[in-house]
Amino acid sequence: MQLNPLTLHLPQTIAEADELYAKLDNIKILAGGTFLVNSLKNLKNKGLKTPDNIISLKKIPELHAISLENGILSLGAMVTLDDIINSSVIAKEFGILKTVSSQIATTPIRHMATVGGNLTCRYTWTELPTIMVALNARLHFTSNGKEEIVEAENFFKNAAKTNKILTKITIPKEENLVVSYRRATRTAAIDIPMLSVCIKTCLKNKTFADTQVTVNNGTVFCQRDNLLENFLNQKPFSPTLATEAIGQLKSPIYETKDDDYKRHMFEVSIKQALEEITGKAK
Amino acid sequence: MTTTLIVNNKKYELNLKGHETLLEVLRDHLGFTGTKSACQEAECGACTVLVDGKSVLSCITLAATLDSQNITTIEGLSQGDNLHPLQEAFLEKGAVQCGFCTPGMILAAQSLLNKNLAPTEEEIKKALDGNLCRCAGYVEIVEAVKSAGQKLKNG
Numbered sequence: 001m002q003l004n005p006l007t008l009h010l011p012q013t014i015a016e017a018d019e020l021y022a023k024l025d026n027i028k029i030l031a032g033g034t035f036l037v038n039s040l041k042n043l044k045n046k047g048l049k050t051p052d053n054i055i056s057l058k059k060i061p062e063l064h065a066i067s068l069e070n071g072i073l074s075l076g077a078m079v080t081l082d083d084i085i086n087s088s089v090i091a092k093e094f095g096i097l098k099t100v101s102s103q104i105a106t107t108p109i110r111h112m113a114t115v116g117g118n119l120t121c122r123y124t125w126t127e128l129p130t131i132m133v134a135l136n137a138r139l140h141f142t143s144n145g146k147e148e149i150v151e152a153e154n155f156f157k158n159a160a161k162t163n164k165i166l167t168k169i170t171i172p173k174e175e176n177l178v179v180s181y182r183r184a185t186r187t188a189a190i191d192i193p194m195l196s197v198c199i200k201t202c203l204k205n206k207t208f209a210d211t212q213v214t215v216n217n218g219t220v221f222c223q224r225d226n227l228l229e230n231f232l233n234q235k236p237f238s239p240t241l242a243t244e245a246i247g248q249l250k251s252p253i254y255e256t257k258d259d260d261y262k263r264h265m266f267e268v269s270i271k272q273a274l275e276e277i278t279g280k281a282k
Numbered sequence: 283m284t285t286t287l288i289v290n291n292k293k294y295e296l297n298l299k300g301h302e303t304l305l306e307v308l309r310d311h312l313g314f315t316g317t318k319s320a321c322q323e324a325e326c327g328a329c330t331v332l333v334d335g336k337s338v339l340s341c342i343t344l345a346a347t348l349d350s351q352n353i354t355t356i357e358g359l360s361q362g363d364n365l366h367p368l369q370e371a372f373l374e375k376g377a378v379q380c381g382f383c384t385p386g387m388i389l390a391a392q393s394l395l396n397k398n399l400a401p402t403e404e405e406i407k408k409a410l411d412g413n414l415c416r417c418a419g420y421v422e423i424v425e426a427v428k429s430a431g432q433k434l435k436n437g
Contacts, residue, residue: 001322008283008300008346030344037303037342038323054300056347082336106412107390108330108337 004050030056031117071173077116077166096179116166125218134198134214140168156221176203180276182269199273208232225251242274285346290358304340305329316356316385327413330386337393356385371430379417391427399435
């Protein structure tokens, strides 16, 4: 099907994109297009209004950059999932990002979909938010020539709302980290996860420390589970800990409206993640 | 907007509308009908083409964003009457049934072979995970990709 007519803008610099974004009305930002173009088709199918203006960020070179300087990983908003998977810097220092990106969607989608699009599309089930919150990522936005930096956790607490352009994501490298990520889909044929979980902790004398548990239940934006974090912190690694932790899933984020399977998969995912962490610690 | 699309190594200067997808431009403006139109919502992979050697879905790509990038369609693989090793392998292994998914499958496979001429079965399945075959000829398709990789590796 043909899309409704629109004006496509292809700025070459962040400043140019910023200026266009401030000047134009009824506008959407185009990153990889895997959400937006389908969304434009759906809106047209439903007879709803579609944007008059699209700003593609594709031609802005600095938005495609990956770098690691002074212990800070910087990902341009237009870095694709495939770029993450093939980056030697990321594989060496932030392997969990490669693991998560490899599991998202399908190969052609991974060639197209971007970090920025995944974080700002406002679909609750996307997977990078969970890992970005867990890794204490910071999102860098631009608006009217000014940069605003927002913690990923706060961004998703605010339901990923923004009227600014995301330019890059920075992630601090932390020492002695162990991270485990789990996702579950309803069936093997559906690549949209019904839930994802990321547990990050520091190895200090085989005891959980500075633990962060980030949970996405697919229907609201990802959140930290402070109850489980408090339970785990200061606990020594033990073979029974994963099973004990399952009894601590009391946060509202696990409420699943009579969906026993989903609740069960939360338990399985968290148990597996903790077992992986304690296994790595050995 | 005036856009230069490089399709199968040939330059086309086109006056594109912002909303035109690559699928529409390839099929309707340039006549590359080997690129198939099916689900049109990024689910089936029938519209797969290569952009700078990587598989992408032309149904959700706005054509004007691809100015000066190299686009390969199924028509660009063979050299005159000589089929590409992947095309030959698909025929030899019986990996073509109704044939509708075949262009997308072959280009997705080419994207994989561009970086790895000796993929494992798992790697092939992963590379083709975005391409659906309603005839369900997946076993032969995987065999064909493996065989083509070996052929290309051995020169």
